[in-house]
Amino acid sequence: MGNSLWWIRRDLRLTDNGALAAALAHAASQGGTVIPVFVIDPGLAASPYWSERRWTFLLGGLQTLDADLRRRGSRLIVRRGRPGVVLARLLAEAKADILYAEADYSPYARARDARIARSLPLHLVDGLTVQPPGAVLKVDGSPYTVFTPFSKAWKARPQPAEADLWPAPDRIPTPDGLAGETLPALPLDAGFPPGEGEAQRRLRAFAGGPDAAVYAYGDARNRMDLDGTSSLSPYLRMGMIPARQVVAAAWAAIEAAPDQGAARSAETWLNELIWREFYVHILAHFPHVRRTAFREGLRDIPWRNDRDEFEAWCAGRTGYPVVDAAMRQLVATGWIHNRARMIAASFLTKDLLIDWRWGECFFMQHLLDGDPAANNGGWQWTAGTGTDAAPYFRVFNPVLQGAKFDPEGAYVRHWVPELAGVPAARIHAPWMLTAAEQQRYGCVIGRDYPAPIVDHGLARQRALAAYGAVS
Numbered sequence: 001m002g003n004s005l006w007w008i009r010r011d012l013r014l015t016d017n018g019a020l021a022a023a024l025a026h027a028a029s030q031g032g033t034v035i036p037v038f039v040i041d042p043g044l045a046a047s048p049y050w051s052e053r054r055w056t057f058l059l060g061g062l063q064t065l066d067a068d069l070r071r072r073g074s075r076l077i078v079r080r081g082r083p084g085v086v087l088a089r090l091l092a093e094a095k096a097d098i099l100y101a102e103a104d105y106s107p108y109a110r111a112r113d114a115r116i117a118r119s120l121p122l123h124l125v126d127g128l129t130v131q132p133p134g135a136v137l138k139v140d141g142s143p144y145t146v147f148t149p150f151s152k153a154w155k156a157r158p159q160p161a162e163a164d165l166w167p168a169p170d171r172i173p174t175p176d177g178l179a180g181e182t183l184p185a186l187p188l189d190a191g192f193p194p195g196e197g198e199a200q201r202r203l204r205a206f207a208g209g210p211d212a213a214v215y216a217y218g219d220a221r222n223r224m225d226l227d228g229t230s231s232l233s234p235y236l237r238m239g240m241i242p243a244r245q246v247v248a249a250a251w252a253a254i255e256a257a258p259d260q261g262a263a264r265s266a267e268t269w270l271n272e273l274i275w276r277e278f279y280v281h282i283l284a285h286f287p288h289v290r291r292t293a294f295r296e297g298l299r300d301i302p303w304r305n306d307r308d309e310f311e312a313w314c315a316g317r318t319g320y321p322v323v324d325a326a327m328r329q330l331v332a333t334g335w336i337h338n339r340a341r342m343i344a345a346s347f348l349t350k351d352l353l354i355d356w357r358w359g360e361c362f363f364m365q366h367l368l369d370g371d372p373a374a375n376n377g378g379w380q381w382t383a384g385t386g387t388d389a390a391p392y393f394r395v396f397n398p399v400l401q402g403a404k405f406d407p408e409g410a411y412v413r414h415w416v417p418e419l420a421g422v423p424a425a426r427i428h429a430p431w432m433l434t435a436a437e438q439q440r441y442g443c444v445i446g447r448d449y450p451a452p453i454v455d456h457g458l459a460r461q462r463a464l465a466a467y468g469a470v471s
């Protein structure tokens with residue numbers, strides 16, 4: 001005995017991994033070994049939120065992790081089945097007496113872990129967030145439901161610095177002879193190569209040094225035609241980089257900023273990282289948001305739920321170029337800019353009056369960073385049904401949003417090539433081109449590119465009436 005299992009779920013990293021550190025400490029104190037294990041749970045593929053693309057990214061991350069483990073005298077054991085059954089068997093086979101895992105707060109994960117902890121020696125260790133749910137509460141002990149006071153209280157807590165992180169261990173003693181599945185060889189996604197090394201590279205590129213992109217984030221982050229954000233979300237989603245390290249890097253960037261504007265930019269980025277934590281806390285404290293609106297008064301909006309319009313939205317064929325660009329990028333790559341997410345989500349819920357849960361589900365099926373907490377929070381925020389929600393009467397105008405955040409139309413032209421010849425002045429409203437202009441620019445509306453499926457002005461009025469009827 002004295003051996004320990006490190007049960008990997010969404011913490012695919014060796015750096016600053018509390019569950020691994022605890023397993024190693026246990027093994028060291030008992031003269032035992034550590035068995036890193038990943039369990040392929042067939043139940044997950046049955047979920048409506050299942051994403052083949054995210055799964056491939058995860059498997060690629062496991063292969064990278066296995067290579068990193070092998071360099072340290074260890075290896076990953078992959079088994080398939082119901083986690084409770086698989087882990088009970090492995091504990092016995094490996095003569096292990098304890099099981100460590102990083103705590104996860106989605107309702108599914110919590111129910112699973114509670115079930116397993118009833119019969120197995122499961123110990124959960126924080127690490128998904130810098131401040132775990134329960135650590136940031138109001139003075140009366142209740143959870144925050146508004147972001148700004150939450151973020152103030154969050155910042156007042158002890159903050160991580162790079163020096164506090166557990167470095168990746170040099171050696172991990174793992175016994176030979178434990179059987180496991182071989183992971184399939186998979187095509188790697190050139191846009192988002194999986195693994196801890198790539199995540200570290202992205203963090204350095206975005207937040208390291210005096211000329212780092214983080215110092216332009218304040219202006220660039222809203223521009224859909226620029227690479228102005230860190231693109232770390234898939235890596236944070238799978239724990240390929242520790243949240244504590246990313247937050248430490250944000251504080252270090254604020255500290256080292258060359259001027260006040262740069263410091264403000266870095267602080268804006270830190271705030272986005274706190275939004276991530278906020279939504280994890282919201283889901284943990286109010287698990288009902290997974291199924292219904294946070295706001296009780298907005299649970300019965302009379303959605304239209306027109307299936308053809310939903311399909312046009314999914315396919316990027318609404319006739320609103322910026323919405324279509326966003327949806328085509330999502331389906332093609334699994335990642336879209338935050339501004340594009342808000343525009344696409346606002347169009348679905350307000351212009352088409354389609355239930356935000358339809359969009360939430362479609363995003364989960366396609367996003368590489370698809371996360372139950374952040375995705376739900378983003379959808380409820382945009383639909384106006386959430387905690388710290390935008391008021392429901394704030395309806396994004398897709399033409400104005402496009403003109404402001406994709407001023408030359410470069411983003412639209414890339415994802416909607418039918419519009420490649422349309423000049424910037426009309427790229428976000430091509431239906432306003434005359435018939436002769438449509439011919440000249442090679443894009444006849446209704447033939448080469450759809451006419452708008454709704455009139456935004458009328459749709460806005462319809463949405464306000466529908467929301468107004470229940471609030």
Ligand SMILES: Cc1cc2nc3c(=O)[nH]c(=O)nc-3n(C[C@H](O)[C@H](O)[C@H](O)COP(=O)(O)OP(=O)(O)OC[C@H]3O[C@@H](n4cnc5c(N)ncnc54)[C@H](O)[C@@H]3O)c2cc1C
Nearest residue numbers: 229230231232233272276338341369370371374375378379
């Ligand atoms: C409708 C909708 C759905 C969304 N679904 C998801 C999702 O499934 N998974 C996800 O990680 N993010 C989601 N977001 C939030 C946000 O769009 C992405 O986190 C961000 O675009 C990722 O790009 P980045 O890594 O370059 O972010 P950066 O701008 O560099 O931000 C750094 C990190 O902060 C976090 N973050 C940034 N903005 C937010 C935010 N508004 N809410 C929560 N966390 C944030 C992410 O982890 C991100 O990687 C959603 C937003 C909306 C409006």
